[in-house]
Amino acid sequence: MACSSGCTSRGCGGDCPSLHVFDWLGHLYGPQPTYDIVEVRFKGRRKGLYRNADRLELQAGDYVIVEADRGLHFGIVHLTGELVRLRVRAQGLDEEAEFPRIVRLATLEDIERWEANKQQEIEAFYVAREAIERLELPMKLVDAEWQFDHKKITFYFTADHRVDFRQLVRDLARTFRTRVELRQIGARDEAARVGGIGSCGRELCCATWLHTFKPVATQAAKVQNLPLNPSRLSGQCGRLKCCLNYELEQYMEALRDYPPVDTPVETERGRGTVQKLDIFKRRVWIQYEDGTWEDLSLEEVQPYLRPPMQA
Template sequence: MATVMAPGETSDYIGVRFQKLGKLYHFKTGAQKDLVAGDHVIVETKRGKQLGQVIAFIDPQDVHRQKGLRAVQRKATPRDLVMKQVWEGKELDALITCREEAARAGINDAKFVKAEYSFDGSWLTIAYTTENKKLDVRGVQSALGRIYRTRVEMQLVGPRDVAKVMGGYGACGIPRCCSTFLTDFSPISIRMAKEQGISLSPQEITGMCGRLRCCLVYEYEQYVAAKKQLPKVGKTIGTPHGEGRVIDVRPLRDSVLVAVDDAVHEVERHQIEPLEELAALKNKAEAGCSKHEGGGCDCGAKEKKDAPE
């Protein structure tokens, strides 16, 4: 992850965002040396000219790739900002037309979720999702190009991106993370749910997008770090209540549940006595040095050298 410089600090590299919760793309400031965070700029991308907002200055060491990095062309003018709003107002009509053209073409196994114009209307991007990886949407693309007299790109997106576009509420009852603050999707695995002791039923770990919930990654590292300091389930330990067996681990409480005789107690980490480790150390101390009996041990010499005069 790129390091964002502190307020007041500047560099020759900036992070630009084209959507409210989009990824951060790196550009050179070029001749625009008076840029500040919050400015809107015009930059050249592989999708033509785009209008984006300067979010932060980026440390040169953290720039994605300095070689071939494009520079800001100019600051956006008030007219540019107005034109962007005008074209945004036409996106819904473009999406409806796209769906109509797809229906005419007999495409019923794809969902067209978003239409997005570039700030000057020279480029129209249609985001769609489908399970049919061999689906050909070039007919729809050509039809839209003829209707709107602009360059059209069909962009295949995944279920998480669809949920981000659609918005709505998650299973927790609050607005979805992806549509409120997440700018990027982190890799998520079933192991994260296991580490946190979450039920592996689909209803518990699956989001509205049909994929593993993004929130599984939020506390994963804390759980892993906390569990390293606590005994595992099934281990025998000493407690203020006597010797018992661990039946559950509570990482965020820094404690474990221990069965002692017929009772269950919650024991904090500082109260735990690691019986197995202590027994192992005791056995090692009683065994002594294996070379001592053979006369090849220099323990005595080391003790004499280390002894105070």
């Protein structure tokens, strides 16, 4: 079944995976993927790599049943073909290693059970939150996820410090009569699971295509001449926005041709210091000792620098 937006995803629903990743290499290899490892997406944008050992005909958006921890889980095919090969190589994984297996395509009964599980996860979330409040544990519950066959339920939480939740696990195991796993995640992982819209107007990068979180320093904002306003620089997670790193290398490369701010210069108008740079217009602002300002092109400023800048 194709979605209304025109993608060819047969299992497409309201959250269309085809909107997140487009296989630009698909037409080079024909309609049938030539790679037997498939990327499958689960709740909270969690993704995993699985071996298509039975050579099932899979496309992005198909519902599948995969091997999980001592049981089975329900997922949505996110990537197939050569893009998965590139992702495996990027992660440094061995293509011949053991990967969990895709068991089969999901049936209508499987889909109905998956929908029922999602409703039960809401109930489990409130039960767990009440238990946390009763035990007065310093933790924030983020999400609950049932394994498809109900052999395990996982609760995701955030906390500022290490939490002793052994009593909580015992209480939840007694309530749900299954294996219970509590998994602590960071603030960025929480934002990725919850999702949302960034200040740019697009869906959060961490909730769509961003797989790893690289450290972001305040220096990245300084290099790009951004105002050091925490409310502007912080994302939904409360940490510095990951997008501050996207163009950082290009800025650092461009700034190699410019004098640092506060560099003393002496022009025909007198002595002054560099106060502002514009790498887009290639302009340099100089403030003189008498308080006046002048903006010059980079080429006009370079002869006044002592010692001369290296090419």
